[in-house]
Amino acid sequence: METAGIIVLLLVLAFLVLAGVVAVRTVRAVGRGVARGTAQARRVVEDTQLKARRFTTPGPGGEVAQLRIDLRAAIDSTFAALDARHADDAALAEAASLLSRLNDHARALDGELKLLEREPDTSRIAARLPELATHVRHITHSADSLRWAAQDRARHATADDLASLTDQIAIESAALRHWTPTEPPKLPSQGD
Structure with missing residues (x-):
């Protein structure tokens, strides 16, 4: 009886430890999901504010907003293009690594532009704008x-795959149409 009690106690303890884990x-997964959702919501709000500022702020302030929009759009669309094809093509791993490094520079530049947006002296903004615009053009390019x-690599791979498939279908079609004619059965003659 004592052994059964110990076994039940160990099972209850194992269950409690498993439930705790x-x-x-x-809780950690939910926390990560909430943090990711919060970051995405913050990004959407900031992008909307940038688009509004581009049209409502005249002069250098609007140009800074446009530079930030251009920078973000180029990086985001490139991430989307590489992520969509990364699983299918291992050769894109190096490109993804380079994009990650480029993204670090883009974030630093976006931070500078964000600080410049808050600058009250428009002459200072106008003075810094050509240099920062050049950096944005380099990164976006x-x-x-x-x-x-x-995109060219994916299009080329698709064209090669389609050409190969077309060739295989042509071979299979020819094989399906090729048959050896058999001699018609001989009918018994009336004299037999």
């Missing part, structure tokens, strides 16, 4: 180049 993992290369 599951609870901790669930690099991101565009990676995205276009990934």
Whole structure:
């Protein structure tokens, strides 16, 4: 009887430990989901504010907003293009690594532009704008180049696959149409 009690106690303890582990993992997963959702919501609000500021703020302030929009759009669309094809094509891993490094530069530049948006001296904004615009153009051009290369690679792979499939279908079609004619059965003659 004492042994059965010990076994039941051990099973209850194992169940409690397992329940504790599951609870901790669930809480962490929910926390990550909430943090990710909050970050996405914050990004949407900030993007909307940038678009509004682009049209409502005249002069250098509007130009800074436009630069931030251009920078974000190039990086985001390139991430989307590479992520969509990364699972199918292992060769894109190096491009994804380069894009990650480029994204670090884009974030730093976006931070500078964000600080410049809050600058009350428009002459200072106008003085810094050409240099920052050049940096934005360099980053967006690099991101565009990676995205276009990934799209060209996917288009080329699709064209090659389609050509191969077309050749295989032509061979199979020819094989299906090829048959050896058999001699018609001989009918017994009337004299037999």
